[in-house]
């Protein structure tokens with residue numbers, strides 16, 4: 001079986017009857033559906049002609065968000081009056097496959113997944129122009145747009161589910177990309193409010209989200225993080241040529257890239273801080289937009305080399321660990337690293353689709 005067919009199979013076989021995608025079927029803590037992972041998985045399906053799987057996921061997310069509408073509405077009403085919102089009142093970041101909240105100790109309060117969701121949904125709309133869904137989902141995406149417009153600057157857990165007391169540029173990037181994408185499907189006056197807030201977000205990022213000439217891991221923390229790649233693709237906050245972004249890529253590569261495998265951030269100790277397959281996918285996506293086909297090909301080959309004998313891609317590989325002394329502790333505590341991870345397979349498909357676009361300079 002070719003590897004593209006295999007990635008599709010792993011994803012489709014692990015889509016629940018509800019439409020949700022489990023993050024990883026074999027890793028206990030990942031037997032839930034995340035908006036972040038799920039949206040990139042759905043986007044990967046949209047890129048390889050699997051519209052139905054993507055649509056079923058978006059149907060599930062809309063049902064799920066509607067189940068928790070009251071919570072979101074109450075946050076909007078209170079934040080709109082200037083009230084401070086405790087994190088414990090926020091929408092959750094992951095749900096059971098039936099859309100229920102999961103009550104366990106976890107970095108549950110993250111905003112990036114909702115931004116990612118708006119972005120992915122708007123891409124789904126742009127690609128397929130499904131007039132019925134654009135109308136049917138409108139109350140839900142309007143709710144989430146209003147929610148994010150009010151909350152984007154509050155501290156919340158980052159996309160790695162850590163550092164919940166900080167404000168993360170990559171998270172704001174996801175919100176920016178989501179609001180920008182979905183605004184096409186909304187009306188005035190909301191569109192105007194979004195436009196204004198996009199300008200504010202960008203100004204904030206350029207002023208508070210940088211250090212030493214590059215974007216920073218969080219406001220006030222000058223470290224880098226590979227998720228900052230998102231500020232270019234897919235969220236389009238900056239162009240590839242932006243000097244701050246170029247320096248960010250340069251730092252990410254010099255500090256986090258070993259061969260073609262990318263680490264998350266220099267101090268990562270989760271499973272010894274291995275190389276995340278999905279991150280090599282984002283680096284390749286960035287290069288595909290720059291028209292650097294050879295680099296895309298190299299990254300894609302590296303990803304394909306990471307398939308194990310069962311035809312699965314894991315979350316991270318251990319060829320090069322940043323903190324090897326932490327590896328055993330994680331295995332003892334939680335078992336082997338998650339494998340397969342559907343998000344890794346999604347990035348394999350996305351990068352393959354981008355390469356198949358012929359290496360022309362492409363828009364996201």
Ligand code: BGC
Pocket residue numbers: 023030034036037159160161343
């Ligand atoms: C990662 C998240 C991801 C989740 C499920 C976590 O370990 O940090 O980014 O959404 O796993 O895959």
